[in-house]
Amino acid sequence: MEKAQKHIVIIGAGFAGIYAARNLARMNKDFRITLVDRHNYHLFQPLLYQVAMGHLSPESIAYPIRAIFSGYKNVSVTKGIVSGIDLEAGTAQMRNQTLHYDELIVATGVKPNYFGHNEWERYAPGIKTIQDALYMRLRIYNIFEMAERNKALKDEAPPLNFVVIGGGPAGVELSGALAELSRKVLKKDFRHIRPDKARIYLVEALDHILGGFPPELEKSALKSLARLGVEVKTGHRVTDIRGDRVILQSPEGEKVIESQAVLWTAGVQASYSRELFPQADQLEFDRMGRIKVNPDLSVPGYENVYVAGDLAFVPGEDGRPLPGVASVAIQEGAYAARAIMERHGGRKARPFRFFSKGRMAVIGRNAAVVELGPLKMCGFPAWLIWVFIHIAYLISFQNRLTVMLNWAWYYFRQKVSARIVFGCEDKDINHPVPKCPE
Amino acid sequence: MEKAQKHIVIIGAGFAGIYAARNLARMNKDFRITLVDRHNYHLFQPLLYQVAMGHLSPESIAYPIRAIFSGYKNVSVTKGIVSGIDLEAGTAQMRNQTLHYDELIVATGVKPNYFGHNEWERYAPGIKTIQDALYMRLRIYNIFEMAERNKALKDEAPPLNFVVIGGGPAGVELSGALAELSRKVLKKDFRHIRPDKARIYLVEALDHILGGFPPELEKSALKSLARLGVEVKTGHRVTDIRGDRVILQSPEGEKVIESQAVLWTAGVQASYSRELFPQADQLEFDRMGRIKVNPDLSVPGYENVYVAGDLAFVPGEDGRPLPGVASVAIQEGAYAARAIMERHGGRKARPFRFFSKGRMAVIGRNAAVVELGPLKMCGFPAWLIWVFIHIAYLISFQNRLTVMLNWAWYYFRQKVSARIVFGCEDKDINHPVPKCPE
Numbered sequence: 001m002e003k004a005q006k007h008i009v010i011i012g013a014g015f016a017g018i019y020a021a022r023n024l025a026r027m028n029k030d031f032r033i034t035l036v037d038r039h040n041y042h043l044f045q046p047l048l049y050q051v052a053m054g055h056l057s058p059e060s061i062a063y064p065i066r067a068i069f070s071g072y073k074n075v076s077v078t079k080g081i082v083s084g085i086d087l088e089a090g091t092a093q094m095r096n097q098t099l100h101y102d103e104l105i106v107a108t109g110v111k112p113n114y115f116g117h118n119e120w121e122r123y124a125p126g127i128k129t130i131q132d133a134l135y136m137r138l139r140i141y142n143i144f145e146m147a148e149r150n151k152a153l154k155d156e157a158p159p160l161n162f163v164v165i166g167g168g169p170a171g172v173e174l175s176g177a178l179a180e181l182s183r184k185v186l187k188k189d190f191r192h193i194r195p196d197k198a199r200i201y202l203v204e205a206l207d208h209i210l211g212g213f214p215p216e217l218e219k220s221a222l223k224s225l226a227r228l229g230v231e232v233k234t235g236h237r238v239t240d241i242r243g244d245r246v247i248l249q250s251p252e253g254e255k256v257i258e259s260q261a262v263l264w265t266a267g268v269q270a271s272y273s274r275e276l277f278p279q280a281d282q283l284e285f286d287r288m289g290r291i292k293v294n295p296d297l298s299v300p301g302y303e304n305v306y307v308a309g310d311l312a313f314v315p316g317e318d319g320r321p322l323p324g325v326a327s328v329a330i331q332e333g334a335y336a337a338r339a340i341m342e343r344h345g346g347r348k349a350r351p352f353r354f355f356s357k358g359r360m361a362v363i364g365r366n367a368a369v370v371e372l373g374p375l376k377m378c379g380f381p382a383w384l385i386w387v388f389i390h391i392a393y394l395i396s397f398q399n400r401l402t403v404m405l406n407w408a409w410y411y412f413r414q415k416v417s418a419r420i421v422f423g424c425e426d427k428d429i430n431h432p433v434p435k436c437p438e
Numbered sequence: 439m440e441k442a443q444k445h446i447v448i449i450g451a452g453f454a455g456i457y458a459a460r461n462l463a464r465m466n467k468d469f470r471i472t473l474v475d476r477h478n479y480h481l482f483q484p485l486l487y488q489v490a491m492g493h494l495s496p497e498s499i500a501y502p503i504r505a506i507f508s509g510y511k512n513v514s515v516t517k518g519i520v521s522g523i524d525l526e527a528g529t530a531q532m533r534n535q536t537l538h539y540d541e542l543i544v545a546t547g548v549k550p551n552y553f554g555h556n557e558w559e560r561y562a563p564g565i566k567t568i569q570d571a572l573y574m575r576l577r578i579y580n581i582f583e584m585a586e587r588n589k590a591l592k593d594e595a596p597p598l599n600f601v602v603i604g605g606g607p608a609g610v611e612l613s614g615a616l617a618e619l620s621r622k623v624l625k626k627d628f629r630h631i632r633p634d635k636a637r638i639y640l641v642e643a644l645d646h647i648l649g650g651f652p653p654e655l656e657k658s659a660l661k662s663l664a665r666l667g668v669e670v671k672t673g674h675r676v677t678d679i680r681g682d683r684v685i686l687q688s689p690e691g692e693k694v695i696e697s698q699a700v701l702w703t704a705g706v707q708a709s710y711s712r713e714l715f716p717q718a719d720q721l722e723f724d725r726m727g728r729i730k731v732n733p734d735l736s737v738p739g740y741e742n743v744y745v746a747g748d749l750a751f752v753p754g755e756d757g758r759p760l761p762g763v764a765s766v767a768i769q770e771g772a773y774a775a776r777a778i779m780e781r782h783g784g785r786k787a788r789p790f791r792f793f794s795k796g797r798m799a800v801i802g803r804n805a806a807v808v809e810l811g812p813l814k815m816c817g818f819p820a821w822l823i824w825v826f827i828h829i830a831y832l833i834s835f836q837n838r839l840t841v842m843l844n845w846a847w848y849y850f851r852q853k854v855s856a857r858i859v860f861g862c863e864d865k866d867i868n869h870p871v872p873k874c875p876e
Contacts, residue, residue, distance in 0.1 A: 039858070076590070189504035420496065
């Protein structure tokens with residue numbers, strides 16, 4: 001009998017998991033690689049907000065994991081949920097199955113963080129999964145339906161207020177997209193209400209948006225948002241979300257915004273971390289539940305266990321943790337693959353170092369802010385770069401075509417055909433829509 | 439004060455409702471038209487099975503109703519459910535709203551019919567809504583996932599059997615598509631099972647498939663199905679579906695097929711009909727719950743109430759009821775609009791007459807059977823006609839582009855990117871997936 005192949009288990013098929021698996025499969029054909037994910041698709045999360053808006057279909061930004069690896073005979077894909085990892089035994093536990101690993105890469109990502117107020121989730125959905133995006137889509141469109149009906153019936157309707165919480169790139173993108181949706185796409189679709197009169201608030205607790213971006217780009221973003229009619233409330237902290245009211249605290253006092261569409265982008269936390277390592281006392285987590293790793297992304301005490309992607313707490317050169325963006329995840333996934341190769345060859349990998357390619361946020365149909373090394377851009381040229389990079393990182397050619405087609409259509413016609421609402425149908429649009437059971 | 443406009447209420451935004459509303463809106467700008475649907479989109483049902491297969495996204499065959507009518511100022515769209523119609527009072531009751539109509543068109547369509555065995559629905563989903571299609575998609579793909587996992591774990595897996603019940607065009611299309619999915623698309627995606635060895639059964643109680651088609655086309659369809667490896671069981675009646683077994687009765691005796699993927703296309707029934715008309719004793723229904731109408735599609739006793747589309751029981755020239763296909767619904771919807779116009783002008787419309795443009799069914803990637811008047815075609819030319827007609831009837835240009843792109847991609851690459859599975863996630867793929875609450 002030949003020597004057993006090295007078995008590498010990768011948990012999570014986001015950017016980190018996909019790039020780790022692909023690189024490992026290419027580097028050594030003798031590795032046996034098992035990639036586990038609860039879904040059967042890899043999801044391009046950066047465009048998820050466009051699914052929520054109804055611009056794109058979920059299918060256009062997701063791609064079957066099995067199809068990505070159909071040409072790699074040494075990669076085996078398993079759909080399922082890992083409930084716990086036994087670092088001593090070297091096993092990952094699934095419902096009916098125990099995976100024995102020689103090397104492990106954990107890349108299960110993050111989910112919305114309500115900072116102790118999980119009761120807000122019901123009224124203020126976040127957006128990290130397709131389910132989330134479709135739920136958010138349902139909420140957004142139902143506000144208009146509800147207002148139209150009430151206006152027709154009683155000649156009065158609750159104000160068309162949207163509140164986006166969190167002034168990072170996600171919040172900026174979401175509020176910009178909401179403004180375009182109401183001001184342009186839906187303008188002619190209603191008979192009793194005026195969607196273009198909707199008020200869109202972007203709420204941020206700090207006194208600036210786009211933290212980490214250079215001040216001149218923040219300024220440009222603020223200008224673009226103002227042009228779209230987004231009302232930016234910096235220095236406003238959310239103290240409660242209840243039913244159709246958001247309560248904000250600012251130095252000037254309390255402010256109440258009546259809204260049935262509150263969208264949450266204010267923070268994330270690890271999807272699993274402590275739960276995944278029940279016996280691991282020596283692991284350290286940050287306050288978001290991310291796992292603190294060694295310079296080679298392995299966890300303290302277990303050099304064959306790596307954490308990559310949003311789940312990993314990795315300090316950047318300035319000492320602050322690297323942001324939860326695709327480029328970081330891709331580089332960490334690829335690095336973990338390389339580190340395993342090095343160890344397999346008896347060497348030690350040099351510490352992980354992130355090469356920043358810049359950061360960006362898009363604001364509506366043709367403005368963006370982009371920082372690429374020393375280059376700072378805004379407006380239309382920045383938007384073109386944003387489009388190019390996002391198309392380039394979509395995993396399949398067909399996804400690229402579909403998304404480009406949709407964007408071209410939207411750009412020239414300002415029509416959005418995908419704005420259909422499905423998922424769990426609401427029986428009564430006058431009440432908050434229940435979330436699909438997961 | 440000017441004379442009140444005539445108010446026309448249309449229930450259901452399928453083909454019948456859409457064409458009725460559009461024609462009415464064009465013919466008389468003074469009519470006030472209210473179009474009610476429980477969804478916010480018009481759905482191109484003939485391609486729903488491709489959504490179930492994972493070939494198309496729901497968004498690519500659905501289009502927002504409001505967008506269809508955004509240019510028609512006299513059409514008002516309402517999202518909601520009509521729970522009952524009071525023919526005497528001339529009202530349609532919604533949850534928080536009563537619609538008073540002068541003229542009414544009811545076109546609420548059909549849903550799967552289990553002929554008294556609703557308990558089968560759990561194991562044998564039908565396909566009439568996007569929810570249905572996504573649920574069917576989830577079931578189909580999970581069978582492969584389940585088999586792959588069990589095979590890897592225990593080196594044994596339940597047989598990969600698919601059973602399509604109902605030998606009409608829908609069943610033929612579904613079984614052909616399933617065969618292509620397993621034999622071509624998924625062939626290389628698994629490591630432990632052989633999807634191309636899946637067995638696909640097409641079960642029909644009568645002794646022939648494609649009832650109503652000329653015998654030579656049935657023969658051609660049988661040949662195409664055989665080439666794809668579909669096992670056609672005519673003369674087999676379903677007597678029970680339970681868990682993972684289908685029990686069939688044929689002249690040769692009982693046959694049990696073990697299958698966790700049973701798909702139902704054997705019959706339909708009215709979505710609503712008796713429930714919609716609680717006090718209407720004089721209405722007659724057929725055994726599928728369809729409403730028997732006058733020659734002008736109005737209901738007996740109420741000349742201002744029309745029924746159109748699949749819900750209407752309308753005898754064709756041969757005395758048999760017209761089939762539930764798009765062309766019938768379109769013509770009935772357009773006719774109802776014309777009949778209302780005529781009555782408005784003090785005239786009486788000539789009885790409805792269906793002009794058959796033919797019938798067709800597609801079998802896999804490049805075969806179809808088509809009957810167009812005296813013309814009977816099969817194979818590739820028939821497939822081209824099928825493609826052309828289906829593209830032509832998609833309601834928006836963007837839908838057409840998206841679907842064509844997907845088909846071209848599929849045709850040349852035999853890749854299907856949309857085969858992602860979402861909706862209610864299953865916690866345990868070894869048990870039947872629960873259906874989303876509706």
